[in-house]
Amino acid sequence: MSRYGIAEWYGRPFLDLTPEERQSLAAAALQETEPPDCPFRPITCNKKGGVCSIQPYEEEGGRIGHVSGESVITCPNRFEHGQLLIRWLAEIVGFSSEEAMIAREVPFMRSTTTGRPAGKIDLVLASLRQGLRWFGLEVQAVYFSGKGMSEEFEALRHDLHETPPFPLHNRRPDWRSSSAKRLMPQLRVKGPTLRRWHSKIAVAVDAPFFESLGGPSDPPSHDLDSGDVLWLVTSLSNGQLERHHWEVLTLEESGEKLLAAEPVTRAAFEQDLHGKLAPFGEP
CATH class of the missing domain: 3.40.1350 (Trna Endonuclease; Chain: A, domain 1)
Known part of the structure; x- marks a missing residue:
């Protein structure tokens, strides 16, 4: 299974961080402490959560295994x-x-x-x-779709394992x-x-x-x-x-x-439609 997770955090390669360093940066990302300076511009980091880029990882025992694709820049300061x-x-x-x-x-x-x-x-x-x-x-830079990163930061705030936890949720570059x-x-x-x-x-x-x-x-x-x-x-x-x-x-x-895009086939559209239909009044 592959999921996108943090590639660079507050300007630092995510996989190079120690558990203690991840905890410290998680505290900043959760606004418990002041964010560090941006290493790419002479300013304090102004990117909410401090994620400079994301990349896909493979899972190994609930932990990040190997990188399975290119890094995608999510902060213009990068x-x-x-x-x-x-x-x-x-x-x-x-x-x-x-x-x-x-x-x-x-x-x-x-x-x-x-x-x-x-x-x-x-x-x-x-x-x-x-x-x-x-x-x-x-x-x-690139936006991503899917759940926000706050739960990832919470998990990293309390994790002391040498290898970072595998991303909790699916997300992808939008x-x-x-x-x-x-x-x-x-x-x-x-x-x-x-x-x-x-x-x-x-x-x-x-x-x-x-x-x-x-x-x-x-x-x-x-x-x-x-x-x-x-x-x-x-x-x-x-x-x-x-x-x-x-x-x-x-x-x-x-x-x-x-703007490069083309409509899906009617059959594909209606197949997706069937999977999303619910009785009126249900959320």
């Missing part, structure tokens, strides 16, 4: 490890390390009633060397919510405006997320003039954030990736 994204984007667009500058959470929209900011770009990479040139960067419901609206709002402003938006996701969207194009374009969205795809390897793949797509091509 993408900031070593400033890899900013350095990578600067290299692609031709900004030297001496000229590259960044700004965070730059207001992009404002309310028509209050005049207050109503939307921001996560990061902006800019250069002032030849006038102002800039590129927006949106970072998208690619659809992360892409069509979260990232697609961001591109629809920001992409056309940046295109009119003769700039581009970069989007950072991890490799499992990008594979869920269909993976790299064949062949991928590295021509910045060929599209509107610059996709930066990372992977996690031995606790390190690494470059995995990049390509340029138009807004329309990006939308097709994010």
